[in-house]
Amino acid sequence: xxxxxxxxxxxxxxxxxxxxxxxxxxxxxxxxxxxxxxxxxxxxxxxxxxxxxxxxxxxxxxxxxxxxxxxxxxxxxxxxxxxxxxxxxxxxxxxxxxxxxxxxxxxxxxxxxxxxxxxxxxxxxxxxxxxxxxxxxxxxxxxxxxxxxxxxxxxxxxxxxxxxxxxxxxxxxxxxxxx
Amino acid sequence: xxxxxxxxxxxxxxxxxxxxxxxxxxxxxxxxxxxxxxxxxxxxxxxxxxxxxxxxxxxxxxxxxxxxxxxxxxxxxxxxxxxxxxxxxxxxxx
Numbered sequence: 001x002x003x004x005x006x007x008x009x010x011x012x013x014x015x016x017x018x019x020x021x022x023x024x025x026x027x028x029x030x031x032x033x034x035x036x037x038x039x040x041x042x043x044x045x046x047x048x049x050x051x052x053x054x055x056x057x058x059x060x061x062x063x064x065x066x067x068x069x070x071x072x073x074x075x076x077x078x079x080x081x082x083x084x085x086x087x088x089x090x091x092x093x094x095x096x097x098x099x100x101x102x103x104x105x106x107x108x109x110x111x112x113x114x115x116x117x118x119x120x121x122x123x124x125x126x127x128x129x130x131x132x133x134x135x136x137x138x139x140x141x142x143x144x145x146x147x148x149x150x151x152x153x154x155x156x157x158x159x160x161x162x163x164x165x166x167x168x169x170x171x172x173x174x175x176x177x178x179x
Numbered sequence: 180x181x182x183x184x185x186x187x188x189x190x191x192x193x194x195x196x197x198x199x200x201x202x203x204x205x206x207x208x209x210x211x212x213x214x215x216x217x218x219x220x221x222x223x224x225x226x227x228x229x230x231x232x233x234x235x236x237x238x239x240x241x242x243x244x245x246x247x248x249x250x251x252x253x254x255x256x257x258x259x260x261x262x263x264x265x266x267x268x269x270x271x272x273x
Contacts (some may be wrong), residue, residue: 043202057202107261110248
């Protein structure tokens with residue numbers, strides 16, 4: 001499909017179903033407000049077509065994947081926002097309280113540092129991107145490198161990060177060397 | 180969707196500047212609220228601008244809202260960030 005074509009409703013619904021299944025399978029929830037959620041999913045597809053990857057529909061992407069990596073959905077900030085605000089920044093993902101209706105989603109303040117304060121992989125945390133080595137504390141020997149998913153915190157000890165995070169489905173490029 | 184434009188509204192209401200993203204559902208809700216309230220506003224969807232224009236507009240957004248998030252509304256020397264219907268209505272009354 002070409003960039004200018006409208007995104008088909010069936011395409012939006014198919015992605016919403018897939019994201020729902022993936023979320024529920026890992027203990028996450030999509031926003032139960034269906035129209036709202038479909039609007040966000042349509043935004044993800046618009047961004048996928050525009051940039052080649054599904055950037056958060058509520059954030060401004062640069063089009064440079066390396067710089068946008070932290071805001072590819074699910075973003076690096078989702079889990080912290082779920083804890084603090086009961087929803088992620090755009091509110092595609094919500095916590096239990098919002099799901100059962102005891103809490104309403106309000107505006108979630110932007111946790112991502114502004115452009116001038118970001119380095120490398122989007123975030124301003126000085127993390128080591130996947131594939132790069134991390135200096136180990138002296139004396140510490142690990143039999144295998146330990147990789148951390150920057151989206152959900154999943155850790156695994158293996159030669160290279162998995163292609164897709166088994167918990168949150170983030171791709172290998174979202175992993176950092178942890179140990 | 181146009182990157183920039185103006186929406187007319189009631190003469191007795193101050194004109195608002197609306198910075199948003201075309202893909203953002205919160206921006207959509209905020210714009211709808213302004214239209215429902217009959218507020219005149221100038222809008223710009225930053226994601227639809229070309230690079231040079233985007234940098235210039237982001238400079239404006241940053242001055243009001245250092246977190247560079249959307250929607251950003253500027254009205255009569257103050258700024259409201261995010262979809263905050265009560266706050267927006269209150270600001271429009273005062």
